[in-house]
Amino acid sequence: MADVFISYAREDQQFVRRLQNALEEHNRETWIDWKDIPLTAKWKQEVFSAIEQADSFAAVISPDFIVSKPCQEELDHATHDNKRMVPLWHRDVADEEVPPDLAAHQYVYLRESDDFEDSFERLLEALDTDMEWVRFHTRLLSGAKEWEKEVETLAFCCEERPLRGPKGGRPKRRRKSPSSPPCRRSTSWPAAKPKRSVKGFYSSSRHSV
Numbered sequence: 001m002a003d004v005f006i007s008y009a010r011e012d013q014q015f016v017r018r019l020q021n022a023l024e025e026h027n028r029e030t031w032i033d034w035k036d037i038p039l040t041a042k043w044k045q046e047v048f049s050a051i052e053q054a055d056s057f058a059a060v061i062s063p064d065f066i067v068s069k070p071c072q073e074e075l076d077h078a079t080h081d082n083k084r085m086v087p088l089w090h091r092d093v094a095d096e097e098v099p100p101d102l103a104a105h106q107y108v109y110l111r112e113s114d115d116f117e118d119s120f121e122r123l124l125e126a127l128d129t130d131m132e133w134v135r136f137h138t139r140l141l142s143g144a145k146e147w148e149k150e151v152e153t154l155a156f157c158c159e160e161r162p163l164r165g166p167k168g169g170r171p172k173r174r175r176k177s178p179s180s181p182p183c184r185r186s187t188s189w190p191a192a193k194p195k196r197s198v199k200g201f202y203s204s205s206r207h208s209v
Contacts, residue, residue: 004054005083006058019110062093066093085102106126
């Protein structure tokens, strides 16, 4: 699992590579989509899965990020999964243009005019805050997603389909098995006859547990 998923516009790639190198030098694992290709359904699912398995979601805010459809889809998925947001203010945009899910959090300013080392330390602090809880949430979410996949697979495998009759005839109906097999023997225990104890009191032949 990655420490942080970084969402960015292609125009900010040079900055993001510098950011990734700095994070890896400080032993922070990142997940970044470097492929400059349209998102196919399969690749999009891989990206979404990486978001789910990352502890934090960092968004590199810039004018190009704001208008990027893939970036918006990544942000929507992270918001849906209640990921911890870390907005990185890289290039100035109007305040009202910032998506509310990012604007609700404190920005880490990483503009060209900012001191990179100082701002980077603030980023590390943001990533390391409440790490025990954040990682627990990530494990919980990943387990829930795996459970959903198993349920979907099981439902698909158990789906009933009509059987074809001989020589293309009408489909045969499946026999519905009873919801529960009839019991041949009663599972309830007969009431035990009371025994007279030596002292004249009645006691049951079965002991309570």
